[in-house]
Amino acid sequence: MTVANKVVLVTGGTSGIGAGVTRRLAELGCKVVCASNQEAEGQALAAELKAQGYTVDFVAVDVACEESVKAMVQRVLDLHGRLDAVHSNAGVWRQGKVTDFTQDDFDFVMGINVKGNFWVAKHVVPVMEAQEGMGTIVITTSVAAQIGFPQHALYCASKAALEAMIRCMCNDHAGKVRVVGVSPGTIDTPMLAATCAGWDKPKEEIYAEVARKIPVRRLGQPEDIGNAVAFLISDGASYIDGTILVLDGGTLPLPPW
Ligand SMILES: NC(=O)c1ccc[n+]([C@@H]2O[C@H](COP(=O)([O-])OP(=O)(O)OC[C@H]3O[C@@H](n4cnc5c(N)ncnc54)[C@H](O)[C@@H]3O)[C@@H](O)[C@H]2O)c1
Incomplete structure (x- = not known):
């Protein structure tokens, strides 16, 4: 393991x-x-992590821009001479119904969430x-690929596209690259906090209500995804390919009422 x-390489790794x-x-x-x-x-x-003795470097990138991504990968090779695993995780969210979105909204979300991963x-x-x-x-998808969240049509569509891409890539690059998704549920991050803006209650109250409904009775933490990614990139996961690991504390199997 x-x-x-x-x-x-971890995109959106900051x-x-x-x-x-x-x-x-x-740490591992x-x-x-x-x-x-x-x-x-x-x-x-x-x-901060270097000061603790770890080998961590930062590279600036705009994943929506192919030249920028190409330069990022070259920078990793310049630093280390190889690349064993990638967590392709950068993503954005925008709220609205199909009828609300402009072409700029569409290009922004699809440009980062879909094109960026491509x-x-x-x-x-x-x-x-x-x-x-x-x-x-490892590509970060979302339970939003399976759930029709209100006012999330663009985000949900972008995440569903990634699941199709994972299945295709697993076949196209068989034998040399394993391609796996991690599908987080409700994880305590700045993106989740942004989804609470405009509600009539403080974020803490919303989080507590949500946590009560999740079968493991808490929100996910970034470290929960870190543990899963560590396993998925390890040799212990060498028979896991072309599939999605759901990390949602048991939310997806809940009945719809
Ligand atoms: N938080 C959740 O509950 C949740 C649930 C399911 C899926 N996700 C997914 O997890 C991933 C990380 O989200 P998060 O919650 O940590 O959000 P976050 O906003 O804290 O982090 C997003 C990261 O993506 C980076 N990023 C955005 N646009 C970029 C660009 N053009 N180029 C390079 N980097 C860019 C940001 O700089 C940031 O580091 C996203 O793909 C998100 O869709 C989050």
């Missing part, structure tokens, strides 16, 4: 889930490159195919 010394994954993988001895469009947060996180995969796969051994790409 060991992941020590694996070189791992906030919420991605920051939790960066921390967990660093991975050489982590956290990448995002949050320069200040990324530099601070890498400096560019990451496009530039990571050839590196893994050229290396010894099997690489792993």
